[in-house]
Amino acid sequence: MTRTLRVVGFGMGPQHVTPEAAAALAASSYVVAFRKSDEDPLVDVRAAVCRAYGDLPFVVVRDPERDRDPADYAGAVHDWHAARVAALRDVVASRAGDPAILVWGDPSLYDSTLRLTAALGLPVEVVPGIGAPSLLAARHGIVLHEVGQPVHVTTARRLADDVAAGQRNCVVMLTSGVDHLDGLDDWSIWWGANLGAPGERLVAGRVGSVRSSLVAARDAARAVDGWVMDVCLLRGPAA
16 A cells, blocks of 8 residues: 655644644654754644644654755755655654654745655645744734735845845745844834744834844743744835
């Protein structure tokens, strides 16, 4: 019998698991999760999802180390992905049944899981999840784009180049502080950290006016949850 690997988006926790995601977990035999350190609270959230939806066996794999500040970013990510694929292959080869992988937010947006699972040679079933941009818009009660205009989804690493290229309405992900906001004091920001988690924090306003509030809110979110992941919408001033 051919096994199926399910990649299941789960938003930010059990409260965001859709009926489709719950059904996919119920049809699976176990869940695989990467642990970045001995104390990784993000693994704990995945474990809570497993307990809430079928109490599936939970297989934890130590995440291979990666260079966080490489000279060759693309090369470093390629090597890291290859090591992750090898780790997943070992787990799948050693266990019977259909594996599932829980993906934070939605598997389609700034997540490498689908690139990894494509290398395993198993049929893959993908279940969408509630992504951070959707949660951000909901929390602030906003539309991510202006009337008839686009929204550009990017990362903190690429933001300066994107702004220089003319982007004026950006959802920014994969941030690690506030340095990516340098030079954008007159822009408007709608920001959120740990959306849907106990440490959720929201800030909105002119970047130059709320910068210190953003730093404090990031610290507060980390203090509550033990981790911080933030996302924001940045909109340039009217021309």
